[in-house]
Amino acid sequence: MTDLPPLRRLLKARPDHCDGAVILDYDARLVRRKRLVTAEGRGFLVDLAEVTNLDGWWGFELEDGTTLEIVPADEALIEVTGDLPRLAWHIGNRHTPCQIEENRLLIRHDHVIEAMLAQLGARLRPVSGPFTPEGGAYGHGRTMGHDHGHDHAHSHSHEAHAH
Numbered sequence: 001m002t003d004l005p006p007l008r009r010l011l012k013a014r015p016d017h018c019d020g021a022v023i024l025d026y027d028a029r030l031v032r033r034k035r036l037v038t039a040e041g042r043g044f045l046v047d048l049a050e051v052t053n054l055d056g057w058w059g060f061e062l063e064d065g066t067t068l069e070i071v072p073a074d075e076a077l078i079e080v081t082g083d084l085p086r087l088a089w090h091i092g093n094r095h096t097p098c099q100i101e102e103n104r105l106l107i108r109h110d111h112v113i114e115a116m117l118a119q120l121g122a123r124l125r126p127v128s129g130p131f132t133p134e135g136g137a138y139g140h141g142r143t144m145g146h147d148h149g150h151d152h153a154h155s156h157s158h159e160a161h162a163h
Contacts, residue, residue, distance in 0.1 A: 004044040005063040072130035097133035
């Protein structure tokens with residue numbers, strides 16, 4: 001099979017016709033310039049003006065009019081249940097991407113976060129599925145996690161404060 005032509009534009013909504021799909025995990029859905037491959041094995045070039053979170057887009061329109069849907073890939077995740085508001089606060093306080101659902105939270109495997117959540121009484125269970133966490137609160141589209149082993153240069157604390 002030959003490669004497809006490059007990207008013409010990102011699509012916000014499903015067009016009348018869909019020619020295929022691109023299955024991408026959470027990390028791969030953050031792109032600027034990259035060769036992507038369809039589920040059928042055909043490659044194409046995405047070259048965007050800036051790093052873009054594809055979670056807010058339906059898919060791609062290529063230069064020849066081909067349309068491709070963006071599909072979140074199944075990933076190994078950790079299901080978190082228990083006192084969800086409290087657990088979500090602690091996850092967010094560590095800048096960890098989190099998918100929030102009515103009866104559970106989903107995070108990617110992180111032994112430090114998992115140990116903290118277990119200590120807080122969370123029930124943790126490995127699961128598999130698409131990972132589509134909440135976007136950033138300031139419209140940036142992604143919560144950027146950071147290493148738990150360094151000293152922070154910014155002004156917030158990762159400790160819970162009693163008031």
